[in-house]
Amino acid sequence: MSPPAPPRVALFVTCLVDLMRPRVGFAALRALEAAGCDVVVPEGQTCCGQPALNSGDRAHAIAIARRTIALLEPYAHIVVPSGSCAGTIRCHYPELFEADPDWGPRAAAVAARTFEIMAYLDEVCGWRPEGIALAASAAYHDSCSGLRELGIKAQPRRLLAAVKGLEMKPLQGAETCCGFGGTFCVKYPAISNAIVEEKAKAIEASGADLLLAGDLGCLMNMAGKLNRRGSAIRAFHALEMIAGMGEGPAIGEEA
Template sequence: MTQQVALFVTCLVDLMRPRIGFAAIRALEAAGCDVIVPQGQTCCGQPALNSGDHAHAAALAKQTIEALEPYAAIVVPSGSCAGTIRCHYPEIFEGDADWLPRAQAVAAKTYEVMAYLDEVLGWKPESISIDATATYHDSCSGLRELGIKAQPRRLLKAIDGLRLAPLAGEETCCGFGGTFCVKYPAISNAIVGEKADAIDATGADLLLAGDLGCLMNMAGKLHRDGSTVRAFHAIELIAGMGDGPAIGEEP
């Protein structure tokens, strides 16, 4: 039986690297899903929420809930956006008798895409190969809010020829932190500098993660430091799209 899922693309993927969205669709379809991309989606409200702008965060949350609630499952190629919907939407509407149950219902059926493929569907990529060594960074929101850790690694281990190199401090923040990197650029740059050094020390060809914001931050620092490590969202490799331009290489 085909499972219908709604893809919440995220505004960063939509604006900066749409191929992540297409990779998510390809992997989900390979796993037997019928993927719908709801037209009413925009931003989940995370930047406003992180900045203390409760009114705008709530407005965006309402818009997102209305766009997503008709679907049986919602998948997101971002641990931070999935975490916002799953963990923080019910907090936003705490005490609101009308919106709290709607927020809770949407939260309960929202999944990070790799967790959905691995845990819910029990799927693994087939007939995909890449001769490379990769290292993996665990993004903060996905790891701490959703427990995204083993799921992407299980999927990646099914790719022929791909070797995974351990990353020192793999669970340590990369310094992006959404609006943190804008508010505290010097601290952010110091943190990502340490992360870039650790990535280079692995000897890996590829840097993988599950959040585009983190990947853009790390890829930018690696590029500025002259590193040859190329960055991809893990779902790109899992979907067989690891032969395209890396993050930051697009024309």
Template sequence: MTERRQVALFVTCLVDTMRPRIGFASIAALEAAGCEVVVPAAQTCCGQPALNSGARRDAEALARQTIAVLEKYAHVVVPSGSCAGTIRVHYPEILAGDPEWGPRAEALAGRTWEILAFLDQVCGWRPEGVTLPVAAAYHDSCAGLRELGIKAQPRRLLAAIEALRLMPLAGEETCCGFGGTFCVKYPAISNAITEEKAQAIEASGADLLLAGDLGCLMNMAGKLHRQGSPVRVMHTVEVLAGMGAGPAIGEAE
């Protein structure tokens, strides 16, 4: 009998507060891929908002706290490219000068994965018996694409969904306008970027928009909803876990 991988799920603030369904879908997909999933109760924010806002000391404190909670696990999996990128890329940077925490940050970074990359690259998993007859478009979120190299992995996973057609999306690698605190600091620029993205999504002919970062998804879902678009929006792991027929982001649960 093959030993099950022990995985710590880092849920993220947005998933916890705005879309817990993504957390449950993550557990379902990881268990289907043969993992034993633990959700450490002491986890909090990864520190990304503080880091983006220039609050370096606060970001370092949250990094140390997160490392202490997660470092005992063989694998840490995150349903967010931006939060996974914070742990994997930025923790070693901001703690590089700390003789104790720098090496601990490096060690945790090497065991931290965005969930779609983990399911594809580490588990070699493909969903079985999942059918969703829709035309879907995929948006490559900036952090996942540029910090973690996530591009082909979600598309390989989605190719195993029966009846799902992946439509070409113009500007699929272009920012959606969210950018964490960017949308708060520069709302007019953010709105203009999101407007272009919404137009491209509508033009794709897709019924469903997918991505791997809830912040981006909420931003695009909000714009599409305000424009009266029928396009539904979901996190990719929800579809992979067989939850694609449920309520989309912005719809009543």
């Protein structure tokens, strides 16, 4: 009997990864393939609709969600390198269509097959990185949507524990918001700046060499503040560490 075919997984890249940090997308592809997945990057994917949804633009959020649902329906699993985008599809798409007899079941079906990527690698694939080493210390920030909507906390830490030489430092207030909040940082810049200032101080106090997290928006926000403070701490998506891409340019260092 031939072995079962690997699961056909759709990688939903996200806007920020596509436009600001493509390395995270390549890290996702590398990790998923190492875990035995048949990975497809669906052409035509765009934003998940989260900015419109958070801003109260329900009509455009629904239009984007319908397009995204139709695009992702053919795949056994959908993985996303962002807790906030995965949370939008998994938690909020069913809410958008709860009264729609046609789109409601379709939204629910896609939502049930959507996973934040580190939870997918850890819980669904049961995978651990092998042969990956990095002599450094790191502090991990738990992004709000991933933590509170999807329960993402232990999974990335279990994956990072398999990176030889990487020491995880405790971060005071690891579960506290960094102040990004998508459009929140644009609408309330003074409050956002005050929040990320406190977060940066806590990161520096951890004594870590690196800052890791699972959401690029949060990482860009914190990396920007650390840079403006003159800190030597470098920020990476946790996927870059577990995919063996921790030696490259940090967030904000790209040419």
